Amino acid sequence: MGSEGGVRRLFCHRCSKPCRICICGRFNLPPLDNSIAITILQHSLEMTHPLNSVRVAKLGFRNLNVVPVTDVNFKAQFIIYPLEQNINRTSSQLAENYSETPILEERVHFCPTHSGVSVQTDTTTSPSLACIQFQSEVVGSGLAKQHGEENLCVSSDPGQIDDYKRLSGDVVTTQFSNYTVSYTSRYILVTMGRTAKPDISWIANSPVGRATTSNGFMVKKLQRKKLLQGCECFRDFEEFKLIVPSGSVLLFPGRNAAELEEVDYEVKHLIVLDGTWAKARRMYYENPWLKLLPHLKLNSSRESLYSEVRHQPKGGCLSTIESIVFALKGLGDEIEGLDKLLKVFESMVGDQRRCKDEKFKAMT
Known part of the structure; x- marks a missing residue:
């Protein structure tokens, strides 16, 4: 148990709820052994919300991973590596080190002196990829100067896949208004600024895109x-x-x-x-x-169980735990105990409703 800030309230370290409304004792079953693995991308500002339902999912499912995600306020980069074929990974997991991943180890970081990114690899493994530098600044008539070389910055029209020209070092680059x-043949790299909405679904037509999606x-x-x-x-x-199998x-x-009823393939x-x-x-x-995945x-x-205490933009907007439970049921992962997780969440919503009523009475 612990306290938070200057408020003399004790909190449960397991469920992050105040001790007087701790939900840990409301689970009368061990964590459910879900065959369909679950990864939750959780917005960083959502973690401490008193009605956040991920706390129920974390305590209720065995095969679950929560990844905190923050907004892009300045700059971000994503590097995506396809896995080797026939690698059987049945659950999502954080890739703590590259030795667990069947791909070339590469260290990616922002260039300190350029507006781009450096990709450095183990030169004993792949000399041709020892150091490839991407620079977002365009000079001249569509040419980017990189290490004394002139690399063509190709058309930003994602439909013109066949018109893309292969650059030195096997790199193909296209620049959009706020992202690159x-x-x-080994990876995909996306560099983006604030307010950018990159769409890389067109890369699925390339060899690395096909390997990534399959x-x-x-x-x-x-x-x-x-x-x-x-x-x-x-x-x-x-x-x-993150490994996405x-x-x-x-x-x-x-x-x-x-x-869900239209799915004709195995969801893992x-x-x-x-x-x-x-x-x-x-x-x-x-x-x-995310756009590389089936939706x-x-x-x-x-109506969501928390509709009385948290705003819904429209009907059918459910909490995360409700969405997970209904999705698993729709995909055929009918684990005994799914409805009991919803009961725990419902009791948590009831706690919040009582707290609101008590606060209102105290004010009057």
Whole structure:
């Protein structure tokens, strides 16, 4: 147990709820052994919300991973590596080191003197990829100067795949208004600024794109943050490194999302976005690798359990735990105990309703 800030309230370190409304004792079953792995991309501002339902999912599922995600306020980069074929990964996991990943070890960081990125590899493994530098600054008539070489910056029209010209070092680069996409036969690299909404779905037509969508991939996000408000000092850090195995799908109601009943393939891994609708939508646009995944949606007009205490933009908008439970049921992962997780969440919502009533009475 611990306290938070200057408030003399004790909190449970396991469920992060105040001790007087701790939910840990409400689970009368061990964590459910879900056969479809779950990864939750959780917006950083959602973690401490008193009604955040991910705490129920974390305590209720055995095969679950939560990845904190922050907004892109300055600059971010994603590097995506396809996995080798026939690698059987049934669950999502953070890639703690590259020895667990069947791909070339590469260290990616922001260039200190350029507006681009450096990709450095083990030269004993692949001399041809020892150092490839991408620079977003365009000089002359569409030519970027890099190490004394002239590399053609190709058309930004993603439909012109056949018109792309192969650059030196097996690198193909295209520049958009607020982001750049580069790819080789081994990886995809996306550099983006604030407000960018990169769409890399067109890369699925390339060899590396086909390998990525069929074999699964590892994605690494690098983020630039300001150290102190009021100064121009920045720090670059690795926000997450995630293995997305083949058979992964994204639960998000995009334009081309399929309903659960239409799925005619085996789903092994479910990715869910956790946040308000506005936050979830921003996470979706700021994580371009999500567009490489099949999209699924829930066909539900039911009212969420937390509709009385938290705003819903429209009917059918459910909490994260509700979305996960209904998605697993729709995909055939009928684990005994799923409805009991919803009961725990319902009791948590009841706690919040009582707290609001008590606060209102105290004010009057």
